[in-house]
Amino acid sequence: MISKEEFRKQVIKWADKIGVEPKEIQIRKMKNKWASCSSKGRLTFSHDLLFQPEDFRNEVIVHELLHLKYPTHNKMFKILLNIYLNQK
Template sequence: MRKSKPKTKAALKTLINSWAQEIKVVPKQIRVQEMRNKWASCSTSGWISFSSDLLYKSRKFQDYVIIHELLHLKIPNHGKLFKSMMNAFCPNWERAEIIFNKNSPSNK
């Protein structure tokens, strides 16, 4: 995995696709767009949207948000299996989740 932080929407999409391959999921569509209240969202039809504000966040935070949403393509809830998969792909994800909740786009 690349360690540098993406600086453009296209580079962020490349990072998202890289994680999708690693997690073995295939999103139907990936969008990077302005989102006022969320960092990302995943629809039941497999569309994933990410906030363009992620471009200004740390690479670790970007990875956390990306992994979190991509895992929802496999696991729709936040139960034990989801948490186990988060641990596998993003050790110490609980720290990122605190930042995630504290610094949502709606708290800008």
């Protein structure tokens, strides 16, 4: 498990790498999904992510941050998701 503060730092680090600025980062209980991104730039992450392995957390974080640039799962979204998750 990581703390909410550590998780937020992880999100901000990825946001800097991707070149986006979320307006707000929330962590709360979610029943049906790991995260969501509003059209106004608010990212909401499930509290349960704090208990997941780092690789999975990164996948969810990058996915949601990319939605700030690409609202749909278009070709560029998928290409960039793959690129970011496969670089170390």
